[in-house]
Amino acid sequence: MPPLLRLILRRVFWVLPVALGVVTITFFAARVFAGDPTELYAPPDATDALRALIRIRLGLADPLWVQYIHYISALLRGDLGMSFSTNRPVLIDLWDRLPATLELGFTGLTIGILLGVPLGVIAAVNRERWPDFLVRGVTLGGMALPQFWIGLVLIWVFFVTLNWLPGPVGRLPVGIDPPSRLTGFMLIDTLAAGRPDLWFMALKQLALPAATLGLTTLAPIARVTRASMVEALQSDYIRTATAMGHTNRTVWFRHGLRNALLPVVTLIGGVAGHIFGGAVLLESIFGWPGLGQYALQAIDSSDFAALQGFVIYASLLYVLAFLVVDILYMLIDPRIRQ
Amino acid sequence: MTAALLSIDRLSGGFLGADGGIAPVLDAVSYDLMPGQLTAVVGETGSGKSLTALSVLGIQPPAFRRTGGRILFGGRDLLSLDAAAMRTIRGARISIVFQDARAAMNPVFTVGRQMADVFRLHHGGSARHAMDRAIEALGRVRIPEPERRARQYPHEFSGGMAQRAMIALAALICQPSLLILDEPTTGLDVTIQADIMTLIVELCRDQGLTACLITHDLGVVAETCDAVVVMHAGRVVETGSTEQIFTAPAEPYTRRLLAASQLGEPV
Numbered sequence: 001m002p003p004l005l006r007l008i009l010r011r012v013f014w015v016l017p018v019a020l021g022v023v024t025i026t027f028f029a030a031r032v033f034a035g036d037p038t039e040l041y042a043p044p045d046a047t048d049a050l051r052a053l054i055r056i057r058l059g060l061a062d063p064l065w066v067q068y069i070h071y072i073s074a075l076l077r078g079d080l081g082m083s084f085s086t087n088r089p090v091l092i093d094l095w096d097r098l099p100a101t102l103e104l105g106f107t108g109l110t111i112g113i114l115l116g117v118p119l120g121v122i123a124a125v126n127r128e129r130w131p132d133f134l135v136r137g138v139t140l141g142g143m144a145l146p147q148f149w150i151g152l153v154l155i156w157v158f159f160v161t162l163n164w165l166p167g168p169v170g171r172l173p174v175g176i177d178p179p180s181r182l183t184g185f186m187l188i189d190t191l192a193a194g195r196p197d198l199w200f201m202a203l204k205q206l207a208l209p210a211a212t213l214g215l216t217t218l219a220p221i222a223r224v225t226r227a228s229m230v231e232a233l234q235s236d237y238i239r240t241a242t243a244m245g246h247t248n249r250t251v252w253f254r255h256g257l258r259n260a261l262l263p264v265v266t267l268i269g270g271v272a273g274h275i276f277g278g279a280v281l282l283e284s285i286f287g288w289p290g291l292g293q294y295a296l297q298a299i300d301s302s303d304f305a306a307l308q309g310f311v312i313y314a315s316l317l318y319v320l321a322f323l324v325v326d327i328l329y330m331l332i333d334p335r336i337r338q
Numbered sequence: 339m340t341a342a343l344l345s346i347d348r349l350s351g352g353f354l355g356a357d358g359g360i361a362p363v364l365d366a367v368s369y370d371l372m373p374g375q376l377t378a379v380v381g382e383t384g385s386g387k388s389l390t391a392l393s394v395l396g397i398q399p400p401a402f403r404r405t406g407g408r409i410l411f412g413g414r415d416l417l418s419l420d421a422a423a424m425r426t427i428r429g430a431r432i433s434i435v436f437q438d439a440r441a442a443m444n445p446v447f448t449v450g451r452q453m454a455d456v457f458r459l460h461h462g463g464s465a466r467h468a469m470d471r472a473i474e475a476l477g478r479v480r481i482p483e484p485e486r487r488a489r490q491y492p493h494e495f496s497g498g499m500a501q502r503a504m505i506a507l508a509a510l511i512c513q514p515s516l517l518i519l520d521e522p523t524t525g526l527d528v529t530i531q532a533d534i535m536t537l538i539v540e541l542c543r544d545q546g547l548t549a550c551l552i553t554h555d556l557g558v559v560a561e562t563c564d565a566v567v568v569m570h571a572g573r574v575v576e577t578g579s580t581e582q583i584f585t586a587p588a589e590p591y592t593r594r595l596l597a598a599s600q601l602g603e604p605v
Contacts, residue, residue, distance in 0.1 A: 245459055
């Protein structure tokens, strides 16, 4: 069996136990720590009989382990249950909100990679000179400052003070109807609908949250790239490449960077899992209707099925992210392929 | 008397310490490489023989600071060239074979690809043509199944095979006029060492190469080289023809070195 196929099959095999594990932990932890949601759905003057009825409707009347078995057996049929607060199947809720998180995540991650990797290379080849100090200083700031704070500062500068960009009200300005869903990606669907005006609006809405995500992502990427490049540049094969007459650019990018990429890819995998799991605070600040916001609301309202659904999604996402990382490893380094 | 192809002229320098001072390691090193000759530079580890050779290509460790001297190649001082001018010398005019060939090749590219890249850099042409030249060069250094080998990565090569590929790259792909060999057989099995030296001598004769063999293996030197430069503690102790050095060494250090090499097996 080719190593790639074996790797994928092994990971797919692991998806089930991982998802079952996290959902079990979430199931019980939520019920222990988040409290009884009955109060949230009962009027203040509800009678005990009404409360009991609500508990039955919410599926909370049975003993915990019966609830758990009901939930797992439904889950095995692909049913994630109903959300208490939206009264819709959790699967539909997740599906609705997924594109917002993905679009923001892809944009932010792309900014982070496209800026972070070159900055790391620039710092490494100018080691202990001013470009290195500059990159290290800026990225230290990017790592130390909380993401939500950077987001708030950007809003304050570009919306409140300069008014160059729209306020944090989600994916489109208030009162603007989104185009019909094709991919769910606003920047694609608006173009598909032949609405460049909407495309531009969506782009401006996306600019600040994506910039925040990009800035906080580029910092660790640049630092890991720098450290890994510094090491690679001291290798014998770099000396050979120089001795054979290759230009600095070829030596750095073709010979150095390719070898320095493994730790960078690992980091990006972890960051991607984090980002696509919904940047919870960031989505809240920017009114971004993504999965992070959904999860936060679910916790807030003891919406068990919604919370569990999100956790399952996030765990699958991490398994997928690290599968992609491992596949990239094999593509980057021939020594891992065998 | 013909002019030297490369003249190292009173090269001095040292390593920059953490305190900003320079610890001297080369003290007015001077020697000439005559065209068409295979010159050995011998000496113990730390005598400065490799450092001098790396300085010719400008690939010495970054902590090295030159304090004086010139390296004349075709009448030009290599140490005065800017980066772009130096790149026209590297590979194309002066090339080098390193000690640990498997580490000296990039682990993430196939051997053929690395050779083809260097071929295109110096000679241009299509990628396919360059790969054909790479395969041809691997065949000429007697690597069996060169087409298949060209598609393999350095870690799939044995040490001896990798060194053959490195020699093919430095001598046949680059086609330089001067080839530096920095301890090319160190770390290889004794039988393979002999094969590699035979190959090096053969290629130098065929290509009319001037070569500089840096080694501490005097046995190899006696059999293959035309001239010898003896270095010790950052200085050139003695230079002469191989015959001269082996039969009538003038300096006590040279005599000690010769005596030591006959005591045990050369390492």
